[in-house]
Amino acid sequence: MSTTEQAEPAPRRRRGRPGYDQPAILRAAIDLFNRRGYDATSMGDLAKELGLTKPAIYHHVTSKEQLLGLALDDALDELTAVVTEASRERAGVGAYERLREVVRRSVEVLVAHQPSVTLLLRVRGNSEVELAALERRRWLDDRLAALVAEAVAEGALRDNVPPALVSRLLFGMVNSLVEWYRPDGAYDPVMVADAITTVAFDGLAKHEA
């Protein structure tokens, strides 16, 4: 309750090391989960990584599972928004166009949320939180397969590969980028999205026009 130096704004009082709020703890947790595996990482490991005490972490989050849930929601909320928008019928916009769009926008989400999407893609269903995430992933897969089927039905895509398989392969290719994409690497997200749509829709082989 000092009254000296009132010209300067009083610094907020903090305990322990300053600078950690819930988003910062979440970022560090996602990074650690991706490096060591979620099941092999303890809240003690996370505290050590951050140079905090465990009570200091529990001031911001209730459990390791809450951190996992927040991370998976971060990835799933973005992907759900993209897929929901692409699934919405719009006058004058065919399914094929919306499919190309969802591929491009998924690449943007994967690049912007690479750590949380990486974690999402490694979820194996070992807890309630993971099972709920797998359920949301299944919904996305089903919507994407339905969109491929629509694009086949409107005559834009070849019909000799099952739509569900096409959807697996297309998004298998998109999802692979969490494994190899580097923000400081040779490719920007636009280049990657262009390459994926070129490979998947136009094919790599040179076609006779």
Place this chain on the structure above:
Amino acid sequence: MSTTEQAEPAPRRRRGRPGYDQPAILRAAIDLFNRRGYDATSMGDLAKELGLTKPAIYHHVTSKEQLLGLALDDALDELTAVVTEASRERAGVGAYERLREVVRRSVEVLVAHQPSVTLLLRVRGNSEVELAALERRRWLDDRLAALVAEAVAEGALRDNVPPALVSRLLFGMVNSLVEWYRPDGAYDPVMVADAITTVAFDGLAKHEA
């Protein structure tokens, strides 16, 4: 040392539960590593899973890391053989043809060795064994990118996507099948290989002939 019932072949004497040799222990270990994560799995967990004592397991393997090494070698030896064969120049067989061949044969390896390839694709480099596996993966990636570049150079593939990026996407699509392929599911390996080569080389969009 009973001499009775000599007409029947004498059963081999075993201690503990019968039926476990090193390959069987390795299969169980790979399955457990894939479900829980390698770092989160202990030799005690593996013993419990198998209904064996830890000493009974150590009769067959020296360490958890040896099991990981054997699993990664199982996947890498097969993939290396496929890529080495595809990289070998042969009279009358162009790079494009060899690239299509390596895609098909990779699908076969992934299906036949799905558990060990799944483990390989999740390796993060947390130990000497994992770093050695990542080094071998890099060699495979480099050879595949070189093969794509050769196919571009011979004029068979479009030249507006960088060969290293094409290789990432192509094998990102192939590798994705460890996540969703089920041996008892709707697709057999030939169908998956056909679909991948169709998508990647010919493209999904209907082309004017």
